[in-house]
Amino acid sequence: MNIAMTDPDPLSRLAHQIFDDLRALSPDGAGVSRPAYSGIETQALDYLADLARDHMLAVDTDAAGNMWFSLPAHRNAESFMVIGSHVDTVPEGGNYDGLAGVVAGLLVLIRGRDRGLRIPVKCLAMRGEESAWFGSCYLGSKALTGQMTAAELAAPHKGDGRPLADHMRALGIDTAPLTAGQPLMLLDQIAGYVELHIEQGPLLIERDMPAAVVTGIRGNIRYRSVTCTGAGGHSGAVPRAYRHDPVLAMADLLTRLDDSWLHILQTGGDLVLTSGIVGTDPARHAITRIADNVSFSLDIRSQSTEVLDHMRAYLHEEMADIARVRGVSFDTGPEIPAAPALMDDAMVAGLMEAMGRTGIAPFSMASGAGHDAAVFAQAGVPAAMIFVRNRNGSHNPREAMEIADFMVGTRIISEYLEATDT
Structure with a gap:
């Protein structure tokens, strides 16, 4: 596996080799699958x-x-700096989501072996970041930082239904230290955590930028299934004044949320809002029937805790108003929150300066998706991220990161660490 360092671009060639080899090790349908806490992982x-x-x-x-x-x-x-990310994927996912950050860390160490690092640096390859397998995300980083819960250890696998703890023990992992909820190391040993990740949206593509420094990771308020209940009826026989239509009530609510989203953006706030699952029961409802209920998901994200608190209150106020006007009821079910995580100011500044030294105009942005970096930040570890340009989003086989862009992101981290004294 060792590539001679006499090659004019040996690290780029090595990156190609690693990505190709690991793609070949974990094929699944149209993409790759490296399930969390599995033999493939x-x-x-x-x-x-x-x-x-x-x-x-x-x-x-x-x-x-x-x-x-x-x-x-x-x-x-x-004491040491950490470069890390995860190696697992979603089912039939892409090869770069997570893995790129681990490969970047290895390349930084190999480069640092030859050029010299002024401070100790370690690369961390984590398990179980994706929630697709056990319903909870960041399992490896939560375990490391003492944030894994008993409920997460008991969470069933999406395929065989066995709990996470069983899958861990099958791989020889002693779950007793994890049950205790204590960090697996002294976290103050970690001087800082840096994670390279493919961008999962279109901003860098649209701006024709190879990479960016991440300023923060959005927190979220999620409701897996909000139910709006009204009254069924014949589509032609019930006048508007007598209807209790949950579908129109849902549409009213989503329109009001969208209007609030636009206002927050226009006044300088940060927010994204999605309802990705919407539906009535096709077995009971029909084109000629007013539905008696509809369910939908809500995913509200922001870098600002204040914005999230505002949107939570606004959501419940508007549901109450629509319920009164339209004669329906809303049930959100349990809220699934995640706090925003701001990246460390000093690390962000240092990475921006390093980006400039590589000849790329410094550029920063927020992350809409969650990452292990947020877990470290919430555990009190200074954290920062680099995004690398990537076409076609993520969590799908069409992830299209260019190795040249990946090497830009890797060089930014190397430049930052080689200039860091502490």
Whole structure:
């Protein structure tokens, strides 16, 4: 696996090789699947471990099954920077979501082995970031930082129904330290956490930018299934004044939320809002029938806790008003919240300066999706992120990151770390 460093662009060639090899190790339909806490995920980690050893890096595994890479001289460092991300994917997903951040960390270490790093740096390859398998996300980073809950350990797998703890034990992971809810290491050892990730939206493509520094990760308020209940009836026989139509009530609510979204953006706020699941019961409802209920999801995201609190209150106020006017009722079910995570100001500034030194005009943006970086930030670890341009979104086989853009993001991190004293 070792590529001679006499090649004019050896790290770029190595990146191609790693991505190609891991794609070949985890094919599934149109894309790749590396399920969280599975044998396939373990094979991917073992591949990375073999490659790291070939490049004279030290390899360690923590109590949650996450893998650590470092220069041998830094293996037992008392304080160090971390470059990390995850190796699992969604079912039939893309090859770059998560993996790109781990590969970037390995390349930084290999480059640092030859050029010299002024501070100890470790690369962290985490398990279980995607929620697709057990219904909860950031499992590897939550376990590491002591934020994993008993409910998450008991969460059933989407396929076989066995709890996460069983899947962990089947891989030789002792779940007792995780049940205790204590960090698996002294978190103040981590001087900072940096994560490279493909952008999952179109901003860098539209701006023709290869990379960006992330300023914050949006928090969210989620409702998996809001139900609006009214009264069924014949579509031709019930006049408007006598209708209690839940579909129109839902449409009214979504329109009001959309108007509020626009106002918040026009006044300088940050917000995105999505209802990705909408439907009546096709077995009971028909084109000639007024539905008696409709269900829909809501996903409200912002970098601002104040905006999220405002939208929560506004949502309930508008539901109450629409329920009174239209004679319907709303039931949101349980709220699933996640707090926003701001990136560390000093790290953001340092990465922006490093971006300029690579010859790229410094550019920053917010992340709409969640990442392990948010878990570290919420645990009190200074955190920052780099986004790399990527076409066609993520969580699908059409992820289209260019290696040249990936190398720009990797160089930004190297430049930042090589200029960092502490």
